[in-house]
Amino acid sequence: MAEEKVTWRADLVIHNGQNRIAIYFKKDIDLIARVKKLTGVKWSQSLKAWHIADNKKNRERFNLRIEKTQDLSLDKVDALLNFEQWLLAKRYSSNTIKTYLDAIKSFFKFYDNKALDKIDNADVIVYHNEFILKNKLSSSYQNQIINAIKLYFSIIKETVIVIEKIHRPKRENLLPNVLSKEEIKEILNAHGNIKHKTMLSLIYSCGLRRSELLNLKLNDIDSNRNIVIIRQSKNKKDRIVPLSPKILTMLRDYYISYKPKIWLFEGQNIGEMYSEKSLQSILKQALVKVKITKPVTLHWLRHSYATHLLESGTDLRYIQELLGHNSSKTTEIYTHVSTKSLQQIKSPFDDL
Structure with missing residues (x-):
């Protein structure tokens, strides 16, 4: 297939936590027969593509190395691979691998003509100065670049880079975005679809990250102990969070309707993990329905969960464990957005 003209495209992807090669092409009976x-x-409904194992043989089959030279020189391609x-050997998470590879590729492209x-x-x-600041990119992105550069140049032998002298930008003190309980209630009740409603509700009720929700399996819901088990999340940590009785009822209704087989929330195909893009779309649809114009993201639900716990009197140490x-x-950053203490302060303006 590497000899075909531009009728198909192959990309390296991470699908269901595995490195795969996705094959994209317009519907063509002959190509489908050959791919099969x-x-x-x-076939992946979420990718809208056929996909195969990412290995040396398949990379050569689809000429991926040559495709990459459109962006990078061959030595940079080899370095990136x-x-x-x-x-992968160090068992970094799929999200971290993608972040680091994207970051280091950006740096490599800038110096593609330099060994x-x-x-x-x-x-x-x-x-x-000439790329990040000139393009007004965020300090968080700059930090990602630095992390990638430091890690990459620390593992190769031939380098003149002094890792200790790579400095980070001054940290921005940004407050987490928090929604009121009324806004949360509106968003969670926006969907009539039990699956969509349950997904958003579980994120808020347990303070989950997006990837944590999507990676939940059926046996991660322990209804006997009323807990949710979050396995190998950020920093390769397992943790447990309490399961709300209301959420347990929703989960049972959802299970009766959808009967997932492997993942708690599956895509259109049985046994296929629900996609991040579709989950984000669910939130966007809810915001439109309730006419909330704030740039709300799924992570806002997690921030709101932590802040609402703090305002209800939950000890900060417990919140740290739950998150x-x-x-x-x-975790202490949530003390800066909690309004419980602020509301007790009387403005001197009221005495004028």
Whole structure:
């Protein structure tokens, strides 16, 4: 298939937590018949593509290495692929791998005409000034780039980069975005579809990250102990969170209607994980229905959960455990958005 003209496109993707090669092409009976003959090929409704295992043989089959040279020189392509293999061997999460690869690729593209062993600390500073700052990219993105650069150049032998001298931007003190309980109630009740309603409700009621919800399996809901088990989340940590009786009732109604087989929330195909894009779409639809114009994201539900717990008197140490934070300093940021104490302060203006 590598000899075909531009009738198809193959991309490296992470699907259901696995590295795969997705094959995209317009509907063509002959191409479909040929693709079906490939060993281990599967169709994904969420990707809208056929996909096969990501290995050396399949990469060569689809000429992925040559495709990548449109963006990067061959030495940078090799470096990127080797970095990916190292991250996989170290069992970094799929999200972290994608973030690091995207970040280091951006840096490689900026210095595509310069050998990797010649790139030094001055080049890193130039990249920050001439690419990140010039394009008004965020400090959080800049931090991602720094993390990727530090990690990559710490694992290769031939480099003139001094890791300790790569400095981070001054940290922005941004407050988490929080919705009121009334706004949360409107959003969660916006959908009549039990599946959509349950997904959003479970995120808020348990303070879940998007990926944590999508990675839940049926046996992660322990109705006997009234807990949800979140396995191997950020920083490869397991944790448990309490299961609301109201959510348990919703989950039972949802299960009767949909009968998922593997994942708690599955896509259109049985046994296929629900997609991040579809989950985001569910939230967007809810916002439109209730006419909330704030740029709400799924993570706002998690922030709101933590803040509402704090305002109801839950100890900060428990909130840290429920959210899966390594450091209490991360959890303490919610004290700055809680309005419980602020509402007790009387403005001197009222005495005028």
